[in-house]
Amino acid sequence: MSKRHIATAAARAGIAKDPAYAAVTPPLYLSSTYELTAFQQPGAYDYSRTGNPTRDLLAEALIELEEGAAAIVTNTGMSACVLVLQLLTANDTLVIPHDCYGGSYRLFINLSQKKQAFKLVIVNFQQSDWSEQVRLAKPALIWLETPSNPLLQITDIQAVCQLAQTLAAKVVVDNTFLSPILQQPLLLGADIVLHSTTKYLNGHSDVVGGAVICADEQVGTELAWWANCLGLTAGAFDSYMALRGIRTLKPRLQLQQQNAAKIVAFLVQQPLVAKVYYPGLVDHPGHGIACRQQQGFGAMCSFELAAEVSSLSHFFAALDIFTLAQSLGGVESLICHPGTMTHASMDATAQAAAGLTPTLIRLSVGIEQDSDLIADLEQGFAAVAKLNGLATTQAAQNNESLTLNPALNVLW
Missing domain, CATH: 3.90.1150.10 (Aspartate Aminotransferase, domain 1)
Incomplete structure (x- = not known):
């Protein structure tokens, strides 16, 4: 079958994918741990921080919706931000927009100033010389938020990604305000898409969560390792609820x-x-x-x-x-x-x-x-x-x- 329309992919998120009993609605796996088939023979899952079937169904749905190669589902939108920042070292420069979400701004400022986790440059992407500002910063990672929160300012994702290629920089786009239904940054050249699944993806204000979707599977593997290491992965119930939300x-x-x-x-x-x-x-x-x-x-x-x-x-x-x-x-x-x-x-x-x-x-x-x-x-x-x-x-x-x-x- 050819690629499904995004509306179909959303409506069928997790549907009819139960390998155990063929349940139409995706099952909820609340177990924190899983039995080994024998000594030194773990199965597909061993511990839910590392992997959970329900969370994996949500990741698969997000990969299809954003047309990515890998996805990591996190326990909050802010933990998704923290996860992406693991790609940086103390010598790397992060470029952020001057009008990003306040919680993200607080994270970036304090990690760069108090922890010296990376160098930080703030750029106004609404100014005519934004490209020169970015070029002079020599970033390893460029963070975009479009539309911005709360002034709904728009940044040209494709133009930023084209510049980033010449600088060997990665581009991450916070797509929370639109969701993949209205914008697919990976198709515009971005390397990583970030969501607070708390918002439109879940859509019912009853869970808190986040997600990171990567265009490159290797980057996804690296971030999955960090998510497990830092304990940033989402719980099964929140993943189940987000899957339900995506279907509408x-x-x-x-x-x-x-x-x-x-x-x-x-x-x-x-x-x-x-x-x-x-x-x-x-x-x-x-x-x-x-x-x-x-x-x-x-x-x-x-x-x-x-x-x-x-x-x-x-x-x-x-x-x-x-x-x-x-x-x-x-x-x-x-x-x-x-x-x-x-x-x-x-x-x-x-x-x-x-x-x-x-x-x-x-x-x-x-x-x-x-x-x-x-x-x-x-x-x-x-x-x-x-x-x-x-x-x-x-x-x-x-x-x-x-x-x-x-x-x-x-x-x-």
Whole structure:
């Protein structure tokens, strides 16, 4: 049979692959250890940190979805990051984007500064001279996050990979925001793809996990050794749940993208929105690149509230459906304030350099009815408008009382 369509591969992740009893749904192997067939004759599995049948089914599904050669399933998205960094030595240079996820940024900064695990260079891939910045850094590894979190900035993966080849550098792409349904970085030249499976791949906000998919089997073998050595591999139950989630990935993302597009159209019309960040907008700086390298614009968007920071608590308190919480990619719609939540580990200087303003709000759009989601946001904006109206009225009253006071006539 020819290569399956990605939608089919996702829907059948782990299906009908039970070698023991021919179960259609993949079985859950919770055993921590496995019996040897005889002395010094281990079977395919001996200890679940090293190998687990359920986890291997998830790895196989991810290999097919990302069109890679090897995959390692980890216990968190951050452990997937830690795993990839094992490819570096103290003399190697890692290039990262200036606006990467706050948790990743914290990891990179502290490992390079406190542990001298590698040299670190931060590059703004949105600047016209990004290629020269990368070339001067002479990196061993280039880390990309596109679309970026939370400003949805787009980096040209193919262009970076072409440059990396001339520098003998590897490229890793964090594909968490889009999933392989909407973007396949390995096909664009990347060496490694990374996921927080907690997000879109699982899609139900009930497990935490990560994954690393490699274009080269040898690199995968090396990273699998490190994953076992460091104890970074995922448990069977979390792997089972992620497999279940992947089987509904395509229809979930289709509906989430439809809802996101309608919410973005609503946001751009709002007087209390200063700016909307979404690569699906034709005036987005990365729109053209996104059209070339993505199969959709995703279901994440961010916007700047055109009000004082003090208005944020009123905006969030007025919401009934959007839940104020970290994470993303679940069937439920979430809202967060990156500056104090997902990117709180970045200091004020780093946040400013990344373009994070104090009133930036990020949305992870779910599968609820679009009209309900828009009505919910309208409640938030109404609360801010009411607050601003009260402030304006109070200011006017204060000015009037000042002008009516004879003792203050000299000021007017």
